[in-house]
Amino acid sequence: MKGWRNVELALGALIVLMIGGTLGFRYIEGWSYFDGFYMVLTTFTTVGYGEVHPLSHPGRLFNIFLIIAGVSVLFLLFGALTQSLLEVELRSFFGRRRMERDIKRLSGHYIICGAGRVGRGVARELEEKGAMFVLVEPDPETARQFSEKGWFVLAGDATQSAVLQQARVEHAAGLVAAAATDAINTYIVLTARSLSPKLKIIARASEEDAEKHMLTAGADSVVLPYRFAGHRIVQSFLRPHVLDFIDSTTARLGMDLEITQVPVPPASRFVGHSLASSRLRDDFGVIVLAIKRGDEMIMNPSKDDLLADNDCLIAMDVTPSQPAPAAGASDPVAERELVRRAQRGEVAAYEELVRRTHPQIYRLLYHMTSNREDAEDLTQEIFLKAYAALARFHGASSFYTWVYRIAVNHALNFREKNRRRATDLRLDDVDAAVERDPTFVELRARESPYRDATVAELQKKLNAALQKLSDEHRMVVVLHDIEGLKHHEIAQMMKLSEGTVRSRLFYARVQLQRELAEFAP
Numbered sequence: 274m275k276g277w278r279n280v281e282l283a284l285g286a287l288i289v290l291m292i293g294g295t296l297g298f299r300y301i302e303g304w305s306y307f308d309g310f311y312m313v314l315t316t317f318t319t320v321g322y323g324e325v326h327p328l329s330h331p332g333r334l335f336n337i338f339l340i341i342a343g344v345s346v347l348f349l350l351f352g353a354l355t356q357s358l359l360e361v362e363l364r365s366f367f368g369r370r371r372m373e374r375d376i377k378r379l380s381g382h383y384i385i386c387g388a389g390r391v392g393r394g395v396a397r398e399l400e401e402k403g404a405m406f407v408l409v410e411p412d413p414e415t416a417r418q419f420s421e422k423g424w425f426v427l428a429g430d431a432t433q434s435a436v437l438q439q440a441r442v443e444h445a446a447g448l449v450a451a452a453a454t455d456a457i458n459t460y461i462v463l464t465a466r467s468l469s470p471k472l473k474i475i476a477r478a479s480e481e482d483a484e485k486h487m488l489t490a491g492a493d494s495v496v497l498p499y500r501f502a503g504h505r506i507v508q509s510f511l512r513p514h515v516l517d518f519i520d521s522t523t524a525r526l527g528m529d530l531e532i533t534q535v536p537v538p539p540a541s542r543f544v545g546h547s548l549a550s551s552r553l554r555d556d557f558g559v560i561v562l563a564i565k566r567g568d569e570m571i572m573n574p575s576k577d578d579l580l581a582d583n584d585c586l587i588a589m590d591v592t593p594s595q596p597a598p599a600a601g602a603s604d605p606v607a608e609r610e611l612v613r614r615a616q617r618g619e620v621a622a623y624e625e626l627v628r629r630t631h632p633q634i635y636r637l638l639y640h641m642t643s644n645r646e647d648a649e650d651l652t653q654e655i656f657l658k659a660y661a662a663l664a665r666f667h668g669a670s671s672f673y674t675w676v677y678r679i680a681v682n683h684a685l686n687f688r689e690k691n692r693r694r695a696t697d698l699r700l701d702d703v704d705a706a707v708e709r710d711p712t713f714v715e716l717r718a719r720e721s722p723y724r725d726a727t728v729a730e731l732q733k734k735l736n737a738a739l740q741k742l743s744d745e746h747r748m749v750v751v752l753h754d755i756e757g758l759k760h761h762e763i764a765q766m767m768k769l770s771e772g773t774v775r776s777r778l779f780y781a782r783v784q785l786q787r788e789l790a791e792f793a794p
Contacts, residue, residue, distance in 0.1 A: 279349075279353035279356065279357070280350065280353040280354050280357055282353075283346055283349045283350035283353050284350060286346045286349075287317075287343070287346045287347065287350060290313075290317075290339065290342055290343055290346060291310070291313050291314075291317070291343075294309065294310075294312070294313035294316070294339045294343070295309040295310045295313055296309070297309070297335050297339075298312055298313070298332070298335075301329070301331055301332050301335055302326065302328065302329065302332045304325065304326060308325045308326065311325055312324070312325045312336075313339065313343070316336065316339050316340055316343060317339075317343040317344070317347060319344065372420065372425060372426070373439075375425065375779075375780065375783070376407060376425055376427070376439070376440065376441065377441070378783050378787070379405060379407065379425075379441050379444065379445075379783075380441070380444040381405070381444070381445070381446045382404070382405035382406055382407060382441070382444075382445055382446060383399055383404060383405070383406040383407075383445060383446055383447045383448070383449065384406065384407050384409060384431075384437070384440045384442060384445050384447070384448040384449070384465075385399075385406055385407070385408045385409065385448075385449045385451060386409045386431035386448065386449065386450050386451060386452055386458075386461050387409070387410065387431070387450070387451040387452040387453065387458075387477075388408055388410040388412075388415050388416070388419060388426075389451060389452070389453060391449075391451040391477050391496075391498060392408065392410075392449065392451040395449050395451065396408055396419075396424065400424070400775070405425075405779060405783075406424075406425065407425045407426070407427060407440045407441075407445075408424055408425065408426045408427070409426075409427045409429060409431040409436060409437070409440055410426060410427070410428060411428070411429065411430050411431070412428075413428045416428035421772065422771075422772045423770070423771070423772025423773065423774075423775045423776045424772075427439060427440055431450075431452065431457075431461045431464075432457060432460045432461055432464055433464070434464055434467075434468060437464060437465055437468055438468065442465055442468050442469050442472065443468060443469050445469065445472060446473065447472065447473040447474070447475065448461075448465050448472055448473070448474045448475070449475050449476075449477070450462050450465075450474065450475070450476040450477060450487075450492070451476075451477045452477075454479075455478050455479055455480055455483035455486075455487075458476050458477060458478065458483075458487065459476075459483065459486055459487050459490050461476075462474055462476050462487055462490040462491050462492045463490045463491060465491070466490065466491030473493055474491060474492045474493050475492065475493060475494050475495075475496060476492040476494075476495050476496070477495075477496055477497075477498065478495050478496070478497050479497070479498075479499070481497060481500070483495075484497065532562070532587065532588070532589050533588060533589075534565075534585050534586065534587055534588070535559070535585070535586040535588050536583075536584075536585050536586075537580055537581070537582060537583065537584040537585070537586065538582070538583075539582035539583060541580075541582070543580050544580055544581060544582045545579060545580070545581075546579065546580055547576060547577050547578060547579050547580075548561055548574060548575070548576050548577075548578055548580070549576035549577065551580065553586075553588070559586075559588040559589060560588060560589045561574060561586050561587070561588050562587045562588060562589055563586075563587040564578065564580075564584055564585070564586055564587070565584065565585040565586075565587060566581060566583075566584050566585075608626075608671065608672055609668060611623075611625055611626050611672075612626065612663075612666065612668065612672055615660075615663055616663055616664060616666075623660060623663070626672055627656050629673070630672070630673050630676055630677075631652065631656075633673070633677070634652055634655060634656075634676060634677065634680050635648055635649070635652045637677070637680055637681075637684065637751060637752070638651045638652055638655075638680060638683075638684055641684040641687070641747070641748065641751065642684070642687060647687070651680075651683055651684070651687060652680075654683065655676065655679050655680050655683055656676070658679060658683075659675070659676050659679055670765065674762065674765065674766065677766050678765070678766040678767075678768075681748065681752070681766050681767055684748065685744055685745075685748065738784065738785050738788035739785075741784065741788065742781050742784060742785075745777060746777050746778075746780060746781040746784070747781070748767070749763060749767075749774060749777045749778045749781060750778065750781045750782075750785075752766070752767075753774075753778055760774050760775055760778075
């Protein structure tokens, strides 16, 4: 922060003056170090004491300099300190105001009551999944710490109706009662249920006796961490391989497996088709484990079971994940060797690096410029600049990440100079994860005038909504939702904190969601 930097500079100058003044009186007047320091201190503080010893003419000239310099530096120090304190207070005030405005726009989010171990774990999982949530924590200091991470945090008592209403409990998709005690959690469940009868409420309980009370109070389900821990320990002993499989499908321990639920809307083309004829596994890479139909759960359905409207498929996604294709990511040693050869002047090695990263860089620039010629020109400029600066590349990150950072800066500069130019995003460019969404696939696959008109209208609305975003917010959307980069990768490329990246991405999604509300299922 600039204000604190000024404080450090002024404080440093004051210390230098005090040392210089002490040494000056020592060598000009022959005083002891203590007498010199005492004279400097009384001079800077302007307390009005007399001279320690009579001063000679050179000593008086030196003291005049100390008076002017010392008092000036002190005033600068007090001014910088005041500025810094004001900056802190103003940032805190406007940060809270901005957070409150953003919370007022929330809908379909989750409310976490309590920032203990369970509450923090839920928040991290929701953050990883990209879900919106509000953390309600009674301790102001704890709330401040988590708000600095970019989370939406309210400092207040979740048992109070006003606090839950401030968190927009009426518009929330779910609430987690994870406070310190079972009594508080029970009261939170009662309060939340009275405010939102249809809200999904999950409560944490420490004692088994509290489970029935929370269910009676209105909780949809109750989780007992200690019971779960005991069950997991037993499973680790008796069925360790089963537990490893479950972990791989729920915790994403480096495997491309994930169990998810897929709703079947009434207008879906899959309604009335069997699992075999729907080709869900061949076309979408999912294995159906169960079918939830009303209150019935059909386990291990056969290939001849027919799908009905409003079914919910419990499926395992076995499609390989599609991370950002970082150049040389599969073989970092080969990339480092190419970089070293390119730094020695081998043009062929640099051409290979360009070949690996060119498609991703071009796609990013095309999304930001919406003009193929501009994107091609900028891509060439970026690789020329990267080649000129290649000697300064020390391998702290991958070559792909390094070039991507240059491209991000160039794209932002280009947008700044060409603000009137629109950014075009085609539905064909949306990432694979979105394209596997059944509703989206069904819309794209249906050959009809309705399909063409709907897709065209969605295309038009999407581009119009993108133009309303600032360049910074649009860039985060492109990097995360189109290029598939992780939050920490975007933060590294744009030289931002992860909290800022998450905040910008959330704000952009809220804006796009509001603009595209008519297309929501």
